Amino acid sequence: MKKFMLASVLALLASQGAHAETFKWAGTTDPQTMDPHAVNSAPVLGFLNNVYEGLMRRGRDMSIEPALAESWEALGTDGWRFHLREGVKFHDGSDFTADDVLFSYERATLPQSDVASWFATISDVKIVDDYTVDFLTTAPNPIFPDTIANFMILDRGWAEANGSTVPAKDAENFATRNTNGTGAFKVVERQPDLKTVLEPFDGWWEEATHNITRAEFTPIQNSATAVAALLSGEVDMINPVPTQDVARLSSNPDVKVAQGIEARVIMLGFGHEAEELKYGANAGDANPFRDARVRKAVNHGVNVDAIVQTIMRGAGEPVSQLVSSTMRGYSDAHAARYEYNPTLAKELLAEAGYPEGFSFGLKCPNNRYINDEAVCQATVGMLAQIGLDAQLEAMPVSNYWPELRADNYDMYMLGWAPGSFDAEHPIRFLVTTPNPEKKLGSWNFGGFSNERIDEILPLVQSEVDDTKRQALLDEAAKILQDEAGYVPLYVQALLWGTRENIDLVQRADNFFILRWVTVN
């Protein structure tokens, strides 16, 4: 597969010639769907931000700015009113109206949608007129507009005509491979795992500032291949640059490396709900991870500094919470990680009744986060030193998420970037008790559950006073840390490599926005 992919990339590059404004870029992960409501992951939403648009969008510095809504205002404490932009067209030429917003809301809140929890506090959406729409909330929600920048609008007529009114998460429908957005670019060719071709949309409502006439995305899983492709000019940009090649690429005059800290926290999760272990020699035994002491032992057993220093070569920052220190609501009071202390970890295990340790299964992706598989391998080694025998299975993301949804793990790796840049976001998705009806905890695969946190979440969401809000978030951070619900590892680095003639904007959420690219 990889071979064919490479061959077709080479063939493609050979046939394309040197048209200056054709921009080619490569990433490790292919967006697994073109449906903006089907999978809430950065590769999908980041890519589709070029094709679809939301009511608002994030600017270069991550600030919220108007997109399909020109302005919005709070309706007291009842909700929010959005005034929509007039004269916006979808790629197929149909008009954008309030009805499309209502339709997209209904579609995004279906049980099959992966983004339903964005609307957990919304009770109803009402069309006022063709270009005005109200989102009514169950409780005051001061940050709601900040949280829906990735809520992308589909055309009702197009979706209905093509049988795609329901998002297809693990299956496929028309919207999985085809798009009809209002964004600056339209998809002209889509070959999953092979290439995706975009062209500028002539009827876009805003004046384009980029100079791209055609853009091609190719997933290249092998990091050395990606670097070779960048060095030889076969691609104009790669994301990420392998950590080991940053130094070399930075010293090469033909290429540039853009470095930053991503908002993404890499963590390990536990099966909290599972009664039994599922993998390894102890499969079928009672699940030790239900005991907080065992979870703390794992926290003490992982040497995050060594991972960052060796595997990430310094590109990353150890982290104590599910958000990085630059996010709103980060708890300064809980900035200390569990220290690396294998002796203490062994004591905790013995105390919990596992002096000899036990064997279990660890699932990891191998093409999603920077050095994900290597980090998991290192974790296996470190856990072995405290007596835990982790059976590692690493797989591509396209298989990985279904495995997690099917609860096929004892421990797993997860990276989380809060779309709202706020500490409330991971609580809503990863920490609060999963509740499909209320659209909560949709990525809390292990089923961590704590009554007080479930109480805190709605309070945080409706609290207008910053100090009180921070106190609530601090309390949640403390509970999560005391319970060792996750093992927060480190904040991932942003490492983009480009040819020297490319100007672009590196946004902290690792979204690559084509309309800010200039090919010189």
Add this chain to the structure above:
Amino acid sequence: MTNTSQPDAQHKAPSRLAQFWGSDIMWKFRHSPVAIVAFIFTALLVLSAVFAPLVAPHNPFDPASLNLLNGFTPPMEPNAFTGDAFLLGTDDQGRDVFSTILYGMRVSLFVGFAAVSLGLILGVSLGLVAGYFGGIVDAIIMRVADVQLTFPSILVAMLIFGIAKGVTPPEYRDEMAIWVLIIAIGLSDWVQFARVVRGATLVEVRKEYVQAARLIGRSSRSIIFGHILRNVLSPVLVIATISLALAIIAEATLSFLGVGAPPTQPSLGTLIRIGQQYLFSGEWWILLFPAATLLLLALSVNLLGDWLRDALNPKLK
């Protein structure tokens, strides 16, 4: 020089070892420097792989013995954090490269031997049957062989590997990977054996001893395996040796492409695949040493096979 390569042991009766040492083939061996050097290297590599647990300074598959801070230590230089030094350096996980090579070679050799054995048993049996019975049986077997020969064997192996991966449940994939690899390479390899054995069988079938055996009423099976088999074996030995080198390379190729031995049981090919990620960044030892070992192993076995072919070829005398 006598003109037979078959053991003519019965009349003289010195010790078996002396007999072997004095045999035609050993005389040729002693007079071929290439064969001696190739043999020494092969023996050295195979023995160090077999006795890897005794030879290797570390067990790279015992995660508890690894120290991540040892990662990327250059050969023969003390690590900046731990002060540990390693003969051939360490990889990204702090594993000793020398030890991983020894253990990796075990996997490579095991897969190679097992795959060649599979191909040999399958190919020799089918070749004997095709040559002995002739007619429609021969036609069917040899046409299948011809069709398979038109595909590169690595593609056939990838196809078999892909199908096997599709039907095994994911949790068993890592454990099954080695066996699937053996079957994939073995099945892509039988044609060589079958063709040669069939040709030799066609010649043998017309000889008097076979006619005689038929006349006294021996069964086909006893004629094939009791009489013909031992007379067609010497070319098989040659092909088997050369196939071993090819099987080791095929395994490395598949593992390099990521469809072979899993990282938890790395073969030389897997080690090379891991190492090539660090080629640009200057950690050359992670790639170079496994690659050089693979080269040395395949070259030695190949030279040995080449020499054996010449030594057993009556036409070159």
